[in-house]
Amino acid sequence: MAELTGWLLDVYAGEQGLTIWLLTDNGERRCLSQTFPVTFFAASQAVRQGLDKLDLPAHGSTSDLRAAWRWLSSQSEPLRLARAERRDLFAGPIPVLSIEVQQPAHLPGLFRRFSAAFPNLTFYDADLPISLRYGAVFGVFPLCRCCVEVQGNQVKTILALDSPWDLDPEYPPLRLLALEPDCNPSHAVPKGIIFSYKDIRYRMPLEPVRALLANLKSILRTYDPDMLLTSWGDTWLLPKLLELSQANPLPLNRDPSALITRKEQRTYYAYGQVIYRGAQVHLAGRWHIDKYNAVMYHDYGLDGIFELARVTGLPVQTVARVSPGTGISSMQIMTALRQGVLVPWRKQQAEAPKNLFELVRADMGGLVYQPTIGLHSNVAEVDFVSMYPSIMSHFNISPETILPGENDPQTGLPLTRPERGLVPTTLQPLLQKRIAIKSQLLCLPKWDPRRKRYQATASAYKWLLVTCFGYLGYKNARFGRIESHEAVTAYGRETLLRAKEAAEDLGFEVLHLYVDGMWIKKPAFATPADFQPLLNEILTRTGLPIALDGVYRWVAFLPSRLDARIPVANRYFGVFQSGEIKVRGIELRRRDTPDFIRETQQQMLNILAKAPDAEHVPNLLPEVQALVHRRLADLKRGRVPPEKLIVRQTLSRELDAYRSPSPAALAARQLADRAAPLRPGQVVRFLYTLGKPGVRAWDLPGEMDCRTIDVARYSTLLERAAETIFQPFMSEPVETKLPLLSGLYMPNKTSLLQEQAAVNWISGTA
Amino acid sequence: MWPCWGYAVSMDILPLPPPRSLTVFCAPGGSLEPVAQVMAELALRGPLTVLDGGNRFPAYHLIRLISGRIFDPSSVLQHTFIRRAFTCHQVLAMLEGTLTLPQPCILLDLLATFYDEQVPVQEVRRLLDGALRQVERLCQVSPVLVTATPPHTTGRAFLLEQLCARADQLFALELPASPPLQPALF
Numbered sequence: 001m002a003e004l005t006g007w008l009l010d011v012y013a014g015e016q017g018l019t020i021w022l023l024t025d026n027g028e029r030r031c032l033s034q035t036f037p038v039t040f041f042a043a044s045q046a047v048r049q050g051l052d053k054l055d056l057p058a059h060g061s062t063s064d065l066r067a068a069w070r071w072l073s074s075q076s077e078p079l080r081l082a083r084a085e086r087r088d089l090f091a092g093p094i095p096v097l098s099i100e101v102q103q104p105a106h107l108p109g110l111f112r113r114f115s116a117a118f119p120n121l122t123f124y125d126a127d128l129p130i131s132l133r134y135g136a137v138f139g140v141f142p143l144c145r146c147c148v149e150v151q152g153n154q155v156k157t158i159l160a161l162d163s164p165w166d167l168d169p170e171y172p173p174l175r176l177l178a179l180e181p182d183c184n185p186s187h188a189v190p191k192g193i194i195f196s197y198k199d200i201r202y203r204m205p206l207e208p209v210r211a212l213l214a215n216l217k218s219i220l221r222t223y224d225p226d227m228l229l230t231s232w233g234d235t236w237l238l239p240k241l242l243e244l245s246q247a248n249p250l251p252l253n254r255d256p257s258a259l260i261t262r263k264e265q266r267t268y269y270a271y272g273q274v275i276y277r278g279a280q281v282h283l284a285g286r287w288h289i290d291k292y293n294a295v296m297y298h299d300y301g302l303d304g305i306f307e308l309a310r311v312t313g314l315p316v317q318t319v320a321r322v323s324p325g326t327g328i329s330s331m332q333i334m335t336a337l338r339q340g341v342l343v344p345w346r347k348q349q350a351e352a353p354k355n356l357f358e359l360v361r362a363d364m365g366g367l368v369y370q371p372t373i374g375l376h377s378n379v380a381e382v383d384f385v386s387m388y389p390s391i392m393s394h395f396n397i398s399p400e401t402i403l404p405g406e407n408d409p410q411t412g413l414p415l416t417r418p419e420r421g422l423v424p425t426t427l428q429p430l431l432q433k434r435i436a437i438k439s440q441l442l443c444l445p446k447w448d449p450r451r452k453r454y455q456a457t458a459s460a461y462k463w464l465l466v467t468c469f470g471y472l473g474y475k476n477a478r479f480g481r482i483e484s485h486e487a488v489t490a491y492g493r494e495t496l497l498r499a500k501e502a503a504e505d506l507g508f509e510v511l512h513l514y515v516d517g518m519w520i521k522k523p524a525f526a527t528p529a530d531f532q533p534l535l536n537e538i539l540t541r542t543g544l545p546i547a548l549d550g551v552y553r554w555v556a557f558l559p560s561r562l563d564a565r566i567p568v569a570n571r572y573f574g575v576f577q578s579g580e581i582k583v584r585g586i587e588l589r590r591r592d593t594p595d596f597i598r599e600t601q602q603q604m605l606n607i608l609a610k611a612p613d614a615e616h617v618p619n620l621l622p623e624v625q626a627l628v629h630r631r632l633a634d635l636k637r638g639r640v641p642p643e644k645l646i647v648r649q650t651l652s653r654e655l656d657a658y659r660s661p662s663p664a665a666l667a668a669r670q671l672a673d674r675a676a677p678l679r680p681g682q683v684v685r686f687l688y689t690l691g692k693p694g695v696r697a698w699d700l701p702g703e704m705d706c707r708t709i710d711v712a713r714y715s716t717l718l719e720r721a722a723e724t725i726f727q728p729f730m731s732e733p734v735e736t737k738l739p740l741l742s743g744l745y746m747p748n749k750t751s752l753l754q755e756q757a758a759v760n761w762i763s764g765t766a
Numbered sequence: 767m768w769p770c771w772g773y774a775v776s777m778d779i780l781p782l783p784p785p786r787s788l789t790v791f792c793a794p795g796g797s798l799e800p801v802a803q804v805m806a807e808l809a810l811r812g813p814l815t816v817l818d819g820g821n822r823f824p825a826y827h828l829i830r831l832i833s834g835r836i837f838d839p840s841s842v843l844q845h846t847f848i849r850r851a852f853t854c855h856q857v858l859a860m861l862e863g864t865l866t867l868p869q870p871c872i873l874l875d876l877l878a879t880f881y882d883e884q885v886p887v888q889e890v891r892r893l894l895d896g897a898l899r900q901v902e903r904l905c906q907v908s909p910v911l912v913t914a915t916p917p918h919t920t921g922r923a924f925l926l927e928q929l930c931a932r933a934d935q936l937f938a939l940e941l942p943a944s945p946p947l948q949p950a951l952f
Contacts, residue, residue: 045862119892268884350851350860353815357843360825475852482850657918 001156004030004148007172008140008158009226010315011131012284013104015257018134020155021285022148023172029224031255031285032148034155038104038133040111041086041096041124041342042068065097068118077110078102086124086342089400089422089479090349096124096342104130115345124342132330135313136337142309142316145170164310165429167436168450171306175223180231186676186699193237197223209244216241220251226286227316228252229302233290234321235265238281254285267681274652276681280321287317294320296463303456308464311430324463325471328426331464332479335426343478351482352404361412362486366515367493369500370567371557375728376511377614378526379519379574381549381582382535384495385435386462387516388469389427390544391491398423399472399481413494414487422479427468434461435545492516495542502537512557514570519555526551526577550576554614556728558586564727573725575609587721596644596714600631601721608725618729628722635714642706645714646685646698653680663688667697674700688713780804780937783870783909788901790933791913792926797939798824798874801913805846805872806831813845813869819857820875820915823848854879854893861900871904873912877925881917894925898932 006024013019017035024030044062072081080100088094099114101107111126135141138158145161162169177197181190192205193212197219204212219225230237241250242260253260263280278293291297294305297320309316312327313334319327336343354362384390391397397414398421406415437458444451471477473485492515500510503520512519525531528548538546555574560566571585587593588601604624611617634640649664655672658665667686668678676699678684685698688710696704780800783789791801802824808814809832816823828846832839851860857879864871876897880890904910912933917923930936 116888119889346855347853348855348859350856350863351849353847353849355844356809356825356829356846356848357840359823359848360829360843363825475856482852 001149001151004150005161006030006146006148008142008144008146009172010142010285010287011134012258012315013107013130014255015105016103018104018130019255019258019284020148020158021254022146023174023226027173029226029254029285030153032150032153032155034158036104036130036134036137037080037100037102038107038130039098039100040107040126041084041098042114042118042121043088043094043096043124045120045122045348064118064121068097068114068121071117072099072114075110075113077106079110087340088124088342088344089336104133122348123345125337126345128333128337128343129314129318129330131315131318132313132334132337136334141311141313142319143169143172143306144310165433167433167440169310172226174226176227176229177219177223177225178229179233179237181237185232185236188701190236195219197225213241213245213248213250217250224254228283228286228288230288230290232292233288234280234293235278235290237290238288239279242281252286252288253283258284260284265679267679274650274681275323276650276679277321282317289317289320295323296460299463300456300459303453304460307453307457308460311461311464323467324460325467325474325477328464328468328471329478331426331430332422335422336479339422339425341422347476347478347480349399349481354405358405362414362483362490364486364493365489367496367513368515368569369510369513370569371512371519371572373557373559373564373567373728375554375556375614375617376521376552377554379511379521379552379555380525380528380531381517381519381552382499382531382538382546383517383549384499384542385438385545385547386431386465387492387495387544388488389431389465391488391495392468392472393424393428393431394543395487395491396421396424397472397484397487397491399479399484402481402484402487404483411494413490414483416487423468423472423484427465430461430464434458434465437461495544498541499538499546502541503534506534506537508534512569512572517549519557550578550580550582552582553577553612554617555582558724558727564730573605575605575611579609581605581609586724587717592647592649593721594645594647594714594717596631596635596640597717597721599644600628600718601725603627604722604725621726621729624725628718632715632718635718636711638706640714642687642704642709643698645687645709647688648683648685650683651678651680663695666693667695670695670697670700782807783911783935785909786905786907787909787934788905788932789909789911789935789937790930791911791937791939792916792930793913793939794916798822798913800939801872801874801911802827802831804911806835808870808872809842809846810835813867814847815864815867815869815871816846816848816874817860817864817871818848818850818874819860820878821850821852822875822878822913823850852879854882854885854890854897858893858897858900861897861904864900864904866904866907868907870909870911873901873910875915876901876912877914877917877929880925881922883919883921887922890922890925894928898929902932 004022004024006022009021009023011018011020014033016033018033020032020034022030022032042065044065069081072079079102082098084096084098085093086096101110115123115126131142138160140146140158140160141164147159147161149156177195180194182192182194182203183190190206192203194201194203204215206212238252241252261282263282265277265279267274267276280293281288289305296304305316305320308319308327312319312330314322314327314330333343396416401416401419401421403415403417407413408415437454441451441454441458444454469485469488472480472488473482474480496513496516496518499518500513503510503518508520508522510518510520528551531548531551535546535548552574553576555572558568558571560568568585573581573583573586575581583589583605586601588598604627607620607624607627608617611620647663651664651668655665655669661669663686664684668684671678671684686695687698687704688694689696689708690710691708694710696708780791780803782804805814805816805828809828829839829843832842836842849860849864851857857876880894901910901912912929914926914929916926
């Protein structure tokens with residue numbers, strides 16, 4: 001028996017039990033195996049729903065379970081069947097048929113046949129990732145430090161030496177090979193591949209193929225990377241390499257006995273958006289991560305992916321490509337497995353009956369108080385720290401702890417059971433670690449190398465925490481329940497109201513409330529320390545942590561474009577005392593705003609940010625106006641590169657489903673006609689052009705004639721973006737001023753006198 | 767796509783469902799105004815159960831309709847019961863868990879979740895079969911009104927046909943014909 005210490009890289013079902021990859025302290029990549037039977041369960045639906053005693057034609061009876069036992073006994077896979085009792089999260093302990101499968105690799109095929117033969121049974125623990133099962137049993141997780149006792153290549157015991165909640169875990173010294181085509185394959189046909197590893201970087205042409213493959217094979221053999229980090233590797237590069245190397249396969253997999261796993265592209269609907277996920281290529285024994293197919297890679301990078309793998313228990317390759325919702329769901333599954341709670345294959349709980357009165361009271365979202373329109377000085381923005389997850393954790397809100405229809409007689413808030421719920425148990429360490437990291441970030445100097453990793457971790461956690469609330473009400477969440485979702489918003493509204501009352505009791509003026517944030521001011525209060533007593537008071541009254549986001553030198557809350565008397569929630573721009581600009585709800589934040597418009601609006605704000613307070617902002621308006629004139633002149637004289645005018649929009653449906661095609665659909669149609677079809681959820685890039693159809697897809701082959709760009713349309717877009725910034729400084733509603741404002745922007749009419757007149761008019765002194 | 771039998775509803779009037787019968791109302795685009803009128807009428811007469819399979823329950827509109835008829839709608843709000851389901855598995859579980867009571871029952875957008883193409887056709891067929899058996903159970907003592915919308919794709923049109931085949935009464939909302947368009951001169 002030998003003892004190995006190192007990092008756990010990967011776990012997957014192999015030919016003989018589990019295959020486990022370990023990177024040892026002496027740099028060896030060891031491929032180990034372990035016997036690991038897995039168990040899933042089947043139950044009668046009638047028993048689970050408590051309907052067996054009612055005179056209902058409910059199906060999935062206990063006789064079905066007996067038939068299932070007989071069917072399973074006749075299968076070729078070695079199984080161990082038993083009658084057992086397990087805990088359903090909602091129904092409590094229930095009798096189940098326990099099916100232990102000796103080889104984890106047999107489970108998916110067996111379950112597919114079994115569920116088709118007995119569709120009326122309820123199944124549990126049937127489709128869980130093997131890494132979660134393994135982690136639940138041994139307490140290990142991807143990238144954990146661990147100590148393994150082996151006999152030959154067989155793992156006898158494995159013990160985790162660190163925790164996913166450590167702030168500074170020791171990461172393995174990985175070998176990374178970066179591969180990318182020499183251009184974006186959706187724009188043009190690549191001619192070569194760029195290799196980067198260690199300090200080496202070079203380009204190999206795709207032709208001759210033999211040389212390319214020989215080179216890559218040599219690198220894979222000699223350098224033996226732990227990870228292929230690619231650009232468009234899922235959607236173009238690896239499929240291309242696999243196609244080219246059919247006759248003489250490349251050792252892309254480190255494990256020669258395993259197959260390369262390919263997953264089809266797909267489109268799905270979530271959080272009100274159509275989302276597209278490209279095809280995937282997963283390797284065995286080494287990881288493949290495609291920067292352009294990894295979720296949020298641009299936000300938290302490899303550091304965030306590694307951290308997510310540690311806390312969710314999902315393999316690195318998987319966690320890089322799944323949504324944060326899948327991440328939080330995996331964490332809940334891990335908690336359930338450790339607590340002996342059954343994980344349903346399909347969630348079946350419908351909402352408990354409510355009367356109409358109760359429904360109207362319960363089915364509400366976050367609390368919003370519309371802002372006080374206009375420009376304000378010395379405004380503090382205070383936010384609850386991860387408000388909804390904190391509420392779930394603090395008030396023990398979980399699908400199984402909510403008592404439907406039972407409310408606190410005094411506050412009207414939903415009541416919960418005292419036993420700690422599954423969701424709060426899952427969230428608590430995550431919340432604590434995020435708060436600890438944020439505290440560290442406040443203390444660390446800017447040069448500290450840990451900052452980058454902490455920021456990535458905080459960002460990755462933020463997305464997990466953001467989605468955990470949505471998942472309570474998500475139809476496909478394993479442990480979701482609409483009542484718990486409603487309970488969270490009810491507590492959220494009450495919490496924000498209490499915070500508002502605390503602020504008003506201490507003499508603050510509340511300018512705006514938005515779900516978990518509050519904008520307040522008080523004469524002569526301008527430093528962060530001035531607001532600390534209020535934060536303490538809110539903490540006392542609500543029990544939830546709240547933080548000062550910052551104090552604005554000035555902030556402008558914007559009205560509706562259609563009616564300047566109507567405020568719009570969460571639409572503002574302002575400058576913190578640190579000089580940092582914050583904007584919400586304006587063109588700058590929209591994904592479909594062309595770079596040219598975005599940059600111009602940012603530059604306008606940069607000029608205004610020089611003002612020390614609200615009173616001095618109007619003095620900078622001539623400078624802003626001159627900037628807009630220059631940018632318009634650039635546009636009209638063709639001095640703006642076409643790529644800065646690209647509009648990016650997401651296709652929301654199949655092209656044939658558009659009744660009156662949007663510009664995005666028209667551009668996508670142009671691509672489809674050139675055999676480059678896009679799917680719903682994919683982004684189409686286009687320019688507005690003169691004549692019909694009014695757009696040109698950016699990715700169409702061939703040179704574009706820049707004279708066809710619809711300058712007037714871009715001018716209008718720029719003027720609208722400029723109006724947004726000028727809006728708070730106008731004394732009358734915007735719509736009455738538009739013609740005059742447009743005239744003022746004409747570069748050939750500009751003069752110093754006119755500019756001064758404009759400023760006077762804008763500031764209301766004309 | 768449309769079943770070839772049933773009455774075409776050309777006005778916003780839908781008769782109250784008769785006792786112990788299944789009435790199906792098909793509306794393209796999910797127009798619920800006639801159903802809201804029926805819901806308000808039934809709620810004013812006594813207890814009402816609404817089972818929502820497509821997140822379509824028009825709560826505020828219904829309250830406005832009821833408030834327009836009586837001074838204090840609170841008692842009506844108290845005896846109008848609503849349950850929602852968000853997947854076809856939940857729809858079946860919801861129906862199985864609904865007791866057979868002598869009060870009208872309205873199922874809103876019953877097929878919406880069955881059109882989810884992530885659920886295999888075979889599974890959907892089985893679940894709908896179970897759901898329709900439950901609907902028949904509910905029909906044995908009370909009037910049941912089911913609303914449905916046609917599918918976006920023809921692949922699942924059989925679901926609507928299956929539902930309509932079980933109906934005692936079928937109403938289909940006809941959309942008004944498009945007005946003639948003035949051709950553009952330029």
